[in-house]
Amino acid sequence: MSASFSRRKFLGAASGLSLGALLPAKLAFPAIHTSKTARGPKGKGPMIVCSRGERWGPKVTQPGFDILSKSGKLMDAVEKSANVTELDPEDMSVGYGGIPNEECVVQLDSSIMYGPTHNCGSVASLEGIKTPCSVARLVMERTDHIMLVGPGAQRFAVMHGFQIENLLTDKARQVWLRWKENVSDKDDWLAPQEGVEKNGKRVTGTINVFGKDDQADIAGITTTSGLGFKIPGRVGDSPIIGAGLYLDNEVGAAGATGRGEEVIRTCGSFLVVEEMRRGKSPDEACKIACERIVAINKRAGVEVDFNDKYVAMNKDGEVGCYAIMGSKKNPPYVCWMDSDGFHTHAGGFLIDQG
Ligand code: ASP
DSSP states (O other): OOTTOOHHHHHHHHHTTTOOSBOOOOOSSOOBOOOOOOOOOBOOSSEEEESOOTTTHHHHHHHHHHHHHHTOOHHHHHHHHHHHHHHOTTOTTSSTTOOOOTTSOOOEEEEEEETTTTEEEEEEEEOSOSOHHHHHHHHHHHSSOSEEEHHHHHHHHHHTTOOOOOOOOHHHHHHHHHHHHHSOSSSSOOOSSOOOOTTOOOBOOOEEEEEEOTTOOEEEEEEEOOSTTOOTTOOOSTTSBTTTEEEETTTEEEEEEEOHHHHHHTTHHHHHHHHHHTTOOHHHHHHHHHHHHHHHHHHTTOOOOSOEEEEEEETTSBEEEEEEEEOSSSOOEEEEEETTEEEEEEOEEEEEOO
């Protein structure tokens, strides 16, 4: 690595390692790019939706769609699809192989919701369990609570037969080590190169999965390893119902990825669903939630140098997505599988990264 190594370069390189959505260069209140939003594309009948494009979309949506087609079991379908990324160490933003926290410990967040009962479950700061969405499902189905965190969530998982495993892959450990050695020039950790750029952008990534069955009942999951190098115990938006995930069986489903703190303080996914209730298309509803984040930051005089993305599906099977930042080359994606096969849809973005 060259002497001019910078955090930004490091994160850029890391994107080649499938680190998920990496954040852009600093932009001080850049021009807002308003892409047109029309009614979005529509899936046909039972379908599985996810917040990814061509690379992950088919392998995530296929197993859930197979379950939906064969047995119609909606919860099994969304769980199986979300498990794909949780179990795959190549995805370094979800489950096993996720980027660890500041102390090199992988802590996972996940939530689940079932439309017909409006029940939900979630886990946060869960260590040692590869499939946190499956634990969130048990919290929903087998307890009278909604959210379990930390050691309590892990004990609950073990009592349901889950194995405690090492979630830290060698690849994720090396990414952490490079971050640790470069994060400060005031500590005793020395990087094998000189030049430290402080306050660089953070590694993020998550997956949202929705399902709709032949009765038009809907279910959803959000699952993540959260913000890379976070303070131990930090909980993002993903396990917070209304923030990283929300759905209403009469309206549709929404989920978020990106900087979770912004999504929490704007109740982002709830906002998207409520906008769809008022008749907005999924694309338009996602755009409104992105605009809300930009607006509150502008109001407070804070530079918008982070990204958030929403994906949504309405009760009719219409899908959409929108992000704060994107480019023609790298727009936000949502994808789905239905009886006509696999499809992707590129959404709009507010700030053009060029
Ligand atoms: N939203 C997640 C969190 O803040 C991370 C991400 O989606 O990138 O934990």
